[in-house]
Each structure stands twice: as C-alpha cells, then as structure tokens.
Amino acid sequence: MTETEKPKRPQQVYTLLVQVGRKPGDGLPKGATGAGILCYATGVDEEEAVRETVALLRAADLAPLDVTGYGTLEDRLAEGHEVPEEERKLMARALAENAVIVAEMTPFLEDEG
Template sequence: MSKPKRPHHVFTLLVEIGRKSGDGLPEGASGAALMCYASGVDEEEAVRETVAVLKTADMNVLEVTGYGTLEEREAEGHDIDADERALMDRALAENSVIVAQTTIFREDE
C-alpha cells in the first residue's frame, strides 16, 4: 500500500547569495537577495529544493529566510497583489521554484 500524497503549498523565501565564479551577477556586485516562491509539502522541503536549484545555477547560497505560505502571510496582514499571487499559483502548478525579484548588493566605495 502506498502512502497518500501530501498536499503541496507555496512558500515565500528570501535567499541571500554571495559571490561565486560563474554566478551571473553583474561586475561590482558583492551578492544579492532573491525573493522566491517555492513549492513543497513543508517549508523545509521548499528550502531544500530552492537551494538545490540555485546551486545548479552556480549561486553561493548564504542564508534562507522563510515567510510562510500565502495563508500564513495573509493572517499576518501582508498585502499580496495579483501579480504575486499569480507567481505563487505558477510555482504550485509547476511544482517549481520561481525567482520573483532580485536585489543586487554592492560594496560601498
């Protein structure tokens, strides 16, 4: 008898990355923050999948901060617009990790 499939949820994750050869970040960048939507049965799985995907793209993952599911974020009073909801729906439908926003960090000169 097989185990029943656990439902997937989409988690909002903020991933901080440092520099690594071949990471694709622009010259002069010291790192970046990536806002991601990742599908998983729980947040731990979503984090593992996100880190794995980013490592295949030669990203140097330093830290991941989880902000919960859509329902958890709504309960905390987060304002979530239609575009963000559409990206979350896409991550769930494709069982994927979507990088929704990238903020580049630069060293102060």
C-alpha cells in the first residue's frame, strides 16, 4: 500500500428515520402532510449512509426534511434496543447489496377535525 492509499474502511449498516415533506409526484396519499421513512443504509460512516439515503429519496421524487440516525446494530443493542430478526435480515440484505433498504413508510395525515 502506498502512502496515498487509505486503508479501506468496512461498510456498516445504519438505521435511519427520514422525515419527508410533500412534493408533486411524491406518491404519498391524498391528505398526507409528509411521511416518516425507516431505512437501513450502508456506509463507511453514518454521514455517508445519510448522504446516500437522501440522494436515493430525492431521486424517488421525495422531499427529505430531516434524518435521525440510530447507529449500527451494535450501537442499538448497546443502548438496549430490541432488534427483531426481521429487522436484522433487512440490515443483512442492505450490507450484502451495499444498498439503502426502505423498511417502512408511515404517511403523516392531516386531522379531519
């Protein structure tokens, strides 16, 4: 390895919760003010995972407003989170495919008052 080469850092999977707003053509249901999207994204660090996720959601005509990172599986377990097998499988798939996996999308609906 030469001095200019950096050691390759391993990809990890991060759990991200992205809030999106409305945008024409976003595919959200009528009456929704936005949505919360749970994603598992790979990156050498959480910042890279966030950048990749935001880019993917923008390419899908969504309008990301805010991203909350919950760390890697190890981070979540250390904080006492229960991580069901289904989530672990999605995380493993994200790592194997070096991808962003959208696990769940919850529209925020206006109150009909």
